[in-house]
Amino acid sequence: MSEVEFVTIHGHRRAFVRKGSGPVLLLLHGLACDHTTWSPVIDRLAKHYTVIAPDLLGHGLSDKPRADYTLGGYANGMRDLLTLLGIDRVTVVGHSFGGGIAMQFAYQFPERTERMLLVAPGGLGPEVTMLIKLIQAPGWEPVMRLLTQPGLRHASTTALRVLSTVETAHTRDLDEIADILESWKDPRTRFAIRHLVRAAIDWKGQIVTMSDRAYLTETVPVAVVWGRDDQVLPVHQLESVAVLAPRAATYVFELAGHFPHKDHPERFVEVVHDFVRTTQPSKYSRARMRQLLQRGSLTPVRQAEGGEAPVEPVRALA
Structure with missing residues (x-):
């Protein structure tokens, strides 16, 4: 079990685990979970990377104040945590709600985002379990x-x-x-x-979506992992990735639910390692970002809504 460390940011205590050395992975857990959701993979990942796994505000051993619990607020909190730890750039790995935070972090702080790996992430479609x-x-x-x-x-x-x-x-x-x-x-x-x-x-489902800004992922390597038997966020939402972020690597884990990193930890670590090894970290360019913003997202949004763009097959891992 990794030792939990604490820092205070804006008067609120934040818990996190730090382990290993090398390129930095920021692991963001999902709704109502904490850093222990990554326990099956932290030690394996720490053999190659510096792993930072926080308890998000309101979760685990972190404080639970009356505070900003929006995606933007969480992204800001991660920026501040990394700054205190002296870390400039990360590959951000987000599960479920943490996937939404990962996307928001990459959007707000592209200069600090090397890659983005999303695990059954929120923000790719409205559907979510009634629970x-x-x-x-x-x-x-x-x-x-x-x-x-x-x-x-x-x-x-x-x-x-x-x-x-x-x-x-x-x-x-x-x-x-x-x-x-x-x-x-x-x-x-x-x-x-x-x-x-x-x-x-x-009551209609997820409010926050990445579809209107997904074209900005052209500047960041993206991978998405999903469990075939996910009962929280349906796996068919993965199909939209081929439209919204066609350069993304996509994987479906068979015999896995909403926590594929726990159902198949060794395979998950292999995917992370392959993703990092075969992609170059994003280099932020204000000029490139300006070009993308000027071009806008009209084409990919129309394709996603109209269903006209071909959906590329995803990789199934048995």
Whole structure:
């Protein structure tokens, strides 16, 4: 288990794990998770890279204040953390909601982004599981307050972990849900998660999308990994990558759910290593960025909405 370090940024304590040496990987976890979601891969990655895996504000061992829980706010927080650690540039790896933060980070700070690897990321389509939509419902807080009472919480998490041992597409990630339910015993965590969801999701689904700015990824190497059995964000959202970011490398992990890096850690590390080894880090050019902005995103957006662009096959990893 890696040692957790702490820094204080703008009066709020931030937890993170730092391990290894070499090119820097910034690992961003998903909604209601923490740095431990990367535990199966951190040691392997640290053999080749400097790994920075923070607990995002409102999660894990980081503070849970009344604060800015928007994607932009999280991207700013990562910029400030890296600055304190003396790190200028990173390959940013984001899972789920962390994938949305990764895209926002690359958009706000292209000069600090070498590459972007997205793992079942938010922001590629509106669809999202109803369980996340319900977090904004009026009765969610009292229901969670009841479900996280000691006796009921223990029974629920035990049942979820037992069911997770059954190998089906619908039970694959129940152990993660058990960990999330356990973390929600802290009302400050529930507060942070609720505000985070309200900033990114409404009853129609995901509000924030990268489709209008995806053309800017021409300047940054991109890879996207998804699990075939993902029940949180459907794998077919990966098809839009071929339209929105046609140069991206795409991978589907068979027999994997919403956490492909946990279902197949060795394969995931191979993908990360191959991605870093075979791509050159992005070099920020203000002139190039200006050209892209002037050209605009009309063509790729029209293709994505009209469905006229061919969808390239993705790589399936059995």
